[in-house]
Amino acid sequence: MTFSTAEHEAMRRALTLAATPAVPLGPNPRVGCVLLHDDGTTIAEGYHRGAGSPHAEVDALAAAGEWARGATAVVTLEPCNHTGRTGPCSQALIAAGVRRVVYAQADASPVARGGAEGLTRAGVDSEGGLCEQEARAINRAWTFAVDHRRPFVTWKFATTLDGRSAAADGTSRWVSGLAARRDTHRLRALCDVMLVGTNTIAVDDPLLTVRDDHDQPLPYQPMRVVMGERDLERARRVFGDAAETLHLRTRDPHAVLADLFVRGRQHVFLEGGPTLAGAFVQAGLVDEVVAYVAPMLLGSGRGAVGDLGITTIAEALRFTITDVALLGSGDSDPTVRLTMTPSKES
Template sequence: MAEPFAREYDAMCRAIELAASPGVPLWPNPRVGCVLLAPDGEVVGEGYHHGAGTPHAEIEALAAAGDRARGATAVVTLEPCNHTGRTGPCSQALIEAGVARVVVAQRDPNPVAEGGLEVLAEAGVDVEHGLLAEDAERLNPAWTFAHRNGRPFVTWKFATTLDGRSAARDGSSRWVTSAAARRDTHVLRAQCDTMLVGTNTVAVDDPQLTVRDAAGEPLPVQPLRVVVGNRDIDADRRVLDDVAETVHLRTHDPLEALETLYRDHGRHHVFFEGGPTLAAAFLKAGVVDEVVAYVAPMLLGSGKSAVGNLGIGTIGKARHLDLVDTLVLLPEDGDGDPADTDINLRLVLRPRQED
């Protein structure tokens, strides 16, 4: 490995590490890291984006480098932005600082901000992209997916018994899974910028759709709550309280709802906890990108299924999922419910591509 390339490779590894610094919000902005290298390879500046409204990674690194940024190489996990939002364009800031070369891992998929490398090249800056691109994309998978597909990434979460029931025949479902599983759900909710259910779930279960800490208190920053369906929402439903913002999308079309959330609300990752009818609609529309299933060691034999009719009449047409992660959730102190003594299993799956 040639020495200049080795230095840039090491700098990109460091930029990725910076971008993944603990405490950096997963949304609404991408996580980005930047390292500035002097011509002799010395690191003269580092920075990362701390969240919406704060200086971008390149700006923080330039500030740290000062005059030593002139003639330096900027190694950045994401293409420098080319638009003015809460802050100015990073591409222009790099040009004004006299940076000689810019090495980027991931090109910016956001149509509003793309084009930074072209602007830099036109100004005479040497540019290159693709170094550790896959590693950089793993920093912001949902953000990247949303901009490339024009809709948010969808995680469908459900809880089920061993025989696939999400509620008993009398409609009772409190609780299928254990307190440990329910707390784990809030950890996953906090990674998303949107909570989504249907109007029937709101009418029957009256969920609050908030993210809560281990003590059961709402976190200060909450995902957008979204209810899909044409039915009116009763004013006393908890989803309409003032803990978080709520949007009611009067449609039964999953793709239309998701495109609206991306286009009009800037949403990138939907955590979907709808009932079996809406779950079937999302699956048939091909807009479920990840499945999180909490499985409890109990049997009901009858009751509500986790998903409704998918129109599959033969085993050969079954929809296959690939298992990507498992987690065993051991019992912990709960609220006295017998389910809290159970060991639960969390499965994370992705739809098989050939399906």
């Protein structure tokens, strides 16, 4: 693969555009596009602003107008070959007279892939793989969902030093400090599903929304999903109109993820109690763990996860720490956030 210096620089800019914070999460990936003259200068740029809006390539082409003819399109994802709410980007590039297309990540989606092949058949020079890992990182959950045909699962929990998520009398507010709770809302906003079990709704009655530092709801709210066979009172706060709510009457984690994948959901934030967490862990369906560890001891009380059937240390499930952060060091409730992924040998 041979890419020019201008194409490298344009791809870095396209990655920045793809990661624009204002873009809402949704079923589509984040994509950026930059159009270049033959001399390497930028003609126009664009990015995808969410489901139903023009894709990044079309956004850039609209800004370029006739200047797009003979240009090089540098895009973070292989142009799609799919007609949905919008037309195929590969055909839009061909119609605009683009001479060359450089993309980072191949599109593995069964409904959208094949754009590069279509470009080549039309005589457009097409080459992929430039900054591929960076592009995959921006669309981590989307890429995982496409590759594995299920949503990525992040399990979040708060615990004391001795592994308790609640005291013996059931009280759990607040195991973690204010900074940790704000950080949890930041992570919630990166997902499109918040998942709990029926017991959490019946006992804790959480609102399960994403809120800012002033406890105000954000414009975008992930879907609230409750799994379990138990009937729940409709007066529970999760059934209010603050966000969309779905009750899946099953205890099978595989069935839940399959249902959510069909609904176009890609990242599940698992916030249920120890029974639900244990079910997902035992099923091998936890892809990331975020643990908030508070510097306190309870001695007894509810554990963070239920029985996993492990009877000896040799059978322990092990995790690789990918990030450690101290939150709220200046207040009275500091918390350590550990981010982990399952170890391959587990």
